[in-house]
Amino acid sequence: xxxxxxxxxxxxxxxxxxxxxxxxxxxxxxxxxxxxxxxxxxxxxxxxxxxxxxxxxxxxxxxxxxxxxxxxxxxxxxxxxxxxxxxxxxxxxxxxxxxxxxxxxxxxxxxxxxxxxxxxxxxxxxxxxxxxxxxxxxxxxxxxxxxxxxxxxxxxxxxxxxxxxxxxxxxxxxxxxxxxxxxxxxxxxxxxxxxxxxxxxxxxxxxxxxxxxxxxxxxxxxxxxxxxxxxxxxxxxxxxxxxxxxxxxxxxxxxxxxxxxxxxxxxxxxxxxxxxxxx
Amino acid sequence: xxxxxxxxxxxxxxxxxxxxxxxxxxxxxxxxxxxxxxxxxxxxxxxxxxxxxxxxxxxxxxxxxxxxxxxxxxxxxxxxxxxxxxxxxxxxxxxxxxxxxxxxxxxxxxxxxxxxxxxxxxxxxxxxxxxxxxxxxxxxxxxxxxxxxxxxxxxxxxxxxxxxxxxxxxxxxxxxxxxxxxxxxxxxxxxxxxxxxxxxxxxxxxxxxxxxxxxxxxxxxxxxxxxxxxxxxxxxxxxxxxxxxxxxxxxxxxxxxxxxxxxxxxxxxxxxxxxxxxxxxxxxxxxxxxxxxxxxxxxxxxxxxxxxxxxxxxxxxxxxxxxxxxxxxxxxxxxxx
Numbered sequence: 001x002x003x004x005x006x007x008x009x010x011x012x013x014x015x016x017x018x019x020x021x022x023x024x025x026x027x028x029x030x031x032x033x034x035x036x037x038x039x040x041x042x043x044x045x046x047x048x049x050x051x052x053x054x055x056x057x058x059x060x061x062x063x064x065x066x067x068x069x070x071x072x073x074x075x076x077x078x079x080x081x082x083x084x085x086x087x088x089x090x091x092x093x094x095x096x097x098x099x100x101x102x103x104x105x106x107x108x109x110x111x112x113x114x115x116x117x118x119x120x121x122x123x124x125x126x127x128x129x130x131x132x133x134x135x136x137x138x139x140x141x142x143x144x145x146x147x148x149x150x151x152x153x154x155x156x157x158x159x160x161x162x163x164x165x166x167x168x169x170x171x172x173x174x175x176x177x178x179x180x181x182x183x184x185x186x187x188x189x190x191x192x193x194x195x196x197x198x199x200x201x202x203x204x205x206x207x208x209x210x211x212x213x214x215x216x217x218x219x220x221x222x223x224x225x226x227x228x229x230x231x232x233x234x235x236x237x238x239x240x241x242x243x244x245x246x247x248x249x250x251x252x253x254x255x256x257x258x259x260x261x262x263x264x265x266x267x268x269x270x271x272x273x274x275x276x277x278x279x
Numbered sequence: 280x281x282x283x284x285x286x287x288x289x290x291x292x293x294x295x296x297x298x299x300x301x302x303x304x305x306x307x308x309x310x311x312x313x314x315x316x317x318x319x320x321x322x323x324x325x326x327x328x329x330x331x332x333x334x335x336x337x338x339x340x341x342x343x344x345x346x347x348x349x350x351x352x353x354x355x356x357x358x359x360x361x362x363x364x365x366x367x368x369x370x371x372x373x374x375x376x377x378x379x380x381x382x383x384x385x386x387x388x389x390x391x392x393x394x395x396x397x398x399x400x401x402x403x404x405x406x407x408x409x410x411x412x413x414x415x416x417x418x419x420x421x422x423x424x425x426x427x428x429x430x431x432x433x434x435x436x437x438x439x440x441x442x443x444x445x446x447x448x449x450x451x452x453x454x455x456x457x458x459x460x461x462x463x464x465x466x467x468x469x470x471x472x473x474x475x476x477x478x479x480x481x482x483x484x485x486x487x488x489x490x491x492x493x494x495x496x497x498x499x500x501x502x503x504x505x506x507x508x509x510x511x512x513x514x515x516x517x518x519x520x521x522x523x524x525x526x527x528x529x530x531x532x533x534x535x536x537x538x539x540x541x542x543x544x545x546x547x548x549x550x551x552x553x554x555x556x557x558x559x560x561x562x563x564x565x566x567x568x569x570x571x572x573x574x575x576x577x578x579x580x581x582x583x584x585x586x587x588x589x590x591x592x593x594x595x596x597x598x599x600x601x602x603x604x605x606x607x608x609x610x611x612x613x614x615x616x
Contacts, residue, residue: 122361139362221362241509
C-alpha cells in the first residue's frame with residue numbers, strides 16, 4: 001500500500017497493465033503447461049501410468065537420465081576450468097576462447113548433431129577407423145552424449161564467467177601471499193565464492209540436457225527402446241496418434257522443468273541471503 | 280571440506296554411469312535391427328512378435344528385434360551414415376538403391392533376391408475426405424476444381440508424396456491421351472490447390488486429421504484406414520478410378536549382417552513376411568497381401584482397383600525419379616510456392 005504514493009498512473013492504467021501482463025503470461029506460459037497436463041490425463045490415470053510403464057518409455061527415461069548424468073558433470077568440469085582460466089588469467093587468444101565457448105549457443109542444434117555425423121559417421125572422417133575397431137559412436141549412446149555435451153557446454157561457463165570476473169582475483173592473490181597452494185586456493189577461496197552460481201549453471205545445464213531435441217535427433221537413429229531419449233520418444237508417440245501417451249511423457253519433461261525452476265528459485269533465495277547474489 | 284564431498288558425490292555417478300554405458304555396448308545377444316519408414320510401426324510390432332516365436336520354436340534361439348522408424352529417405356541416409364540395420368523395409372525401391380550406390384551395403388541386384396520385386400505387401404494411394412464427402416470428390420479430376428484444398432506431403436522429401444504425384448500423373452496421362460502439355464497443366468493446377476506441403480506422410484496426416492485443414496488428403500491406403508481408426512466418424516475413404524501400385528520393398532543389408540553374423544536370421548525374417556501368418560498380419564494392418572488367397576479375405580476393405588505400376592508405366596524408379604523429382608524435373612517446373 002505504501003507504493004500508492006510512488007506511482008503516478010491512474011488505477012485504470014495500472015489495472016490494464018496488470019491485466020495485459022497476466023493475459024500474456026496465461027496465453028504463453030500457463031495455457032501450454034495446462035494443455036500438456038490436460039492432454040496427458042484425458043484418458044485417465046491408468047492410461048497415464050501405463051504409458052510411463054511401457055518398455056520404450058522406461059528405456060527413454062533411463063537414456064535421458066544417463067545422457068544428462070554423464071554430460072552435466074562433464075560440463076561442470078569443463079565449464080569450471082574454462083571460467084577459471086578465462087577470468088583468473090590474461091593470455092593471448094583469450095577473447096577467441098571466450099567466443100568459442102559461446103559457439104554452441106550460436107549454431108543451430110541440427111548442425112551440432114551433423115558435425116558428429118561428419119566426424120564419426122560411417123562415411124565420416126574417423127568412420128572407417130571406428131568401424132575397424134568396432135566402436136559405435138553415432139546412432140549409439142556415445143553419440144547422444146557427445147551431442148548433449150556440445151549443446152549444453154556454455155551453460156556452466158557462461159554462468160560463472162561474469163560472476164568470477166566481477167569478483168576479480170584479489171582474494172586468490174591474497175591467499176598466494178599467505179602461502180596457500182593452487183588446490184587449496186580453489187577449494188577454500190574460489191569455490192565458496194562461486195558455489196551458488198555454479199549450482200545455478202548446473203541446473204540450467206541439466207534442464208537443457210534432458211530436453212535437447214534437435215542435435216540428439218540427428219545422431220540417435222531412433223531405435224525404439226534403445227536410442228530414443230524422452231523428447232524423441234514424445235515425438236514418436238505423437239506421430240503414432242498416441243496423444244495421451246505422448247503428453248504423459250511430456251508431463252515428465254515439464255515436471256523436470258518445474259523442479260528445476262523450483263530449485264532455481266530456492267537457490268536464488270539462498271544465494272541472495274548469503275552472498276548478495278551474482279545475478 | 281563440505282564442498283569436496285558435494286563435488287565427489289557428483290563425480291561418482293559420472294564414473295558409475297559411464298561404466299554402465301560400456302557394458303551395454305559390449306554384451307552381445309542375437310538381435311536384429313529393422314530400419315523402416317513411418318506408417319509400418321504397428322505392422323512390424325505384430326510381425327516381430329510372430330517371428331520371435333517362430334525362430335524360438337525352429338532354432339531355440341531367443342531373438343531381440345529392434346525397430347527404427349522415420350521418413351523413408353531420411354532412414355536410408357541414416358543407414359548410409361552408419362545406422363547398422365540388418366534389414367531395411369522402406370517405402371520405395373529408390374531408397375534402397377542408394378544403399379548400393381552410395382555405400383555398397385548390399386548388391387545391386389538386391390530386388391531380385393525375394394519374390395514379387397522384394398515387396399511382400401503392396402499399397403496404393405487413395406483419397407481421404409471429410410465425413411459424408413461434402414465437396415463430392417470422386418476422382419483425380421475433382422482435385423483441380425476451384426476452392427478444393429488438397430493435402431499432400433512434399434514429393435522432394437516424402438516417398439508417399441512421390442506415389443501421390445505419379446498417381447495423379449497416371450490419371451491425367453489416360454485422360455488426356457498422353458498429351459504432356461495437358462498433363463503438366465493438370466498437375467500444375469492440382470498443386471495450386473495445395474495449401475501446405477509437409478515433409479512426411481505423418482506430418483500431412485496430422486495436418487488433415489488433427490488440425491482439420493483441407494478437403495481431401497492424398498494418402499497411403501493403410502494410413503487412410505488408420506485415420507479412420509484413430510479419428511472415428513470424421514473421415515471417409517474414396518477410391519479414384521485409377522491409382523498406382525505402391526511396392527514398399529525389403530532387403531537384407533548384407534554388409535551389416537555379415538559383420539553381426541546375422542545373415543541367416545535376417546534372410547529368414549524377410550522370407551517370413553511371405554508366409555500366410557505374416558500376410559494375414561499385413562491385411563489386418565491394411566496393407567495389400569501379395570498372397571491372393573489371403574488378399575481375397577480383405578477385399579471388402581481393400582477392393583480391386585485399376586492400378587498402374589512404376590515399372591510398366593514409368594520405366595522404373597530410377598527413371599521416374601530423374602524425370603519427375605530431381606532438380607529440374609517436372610515437379611520443379613510445375614510447383615511454385
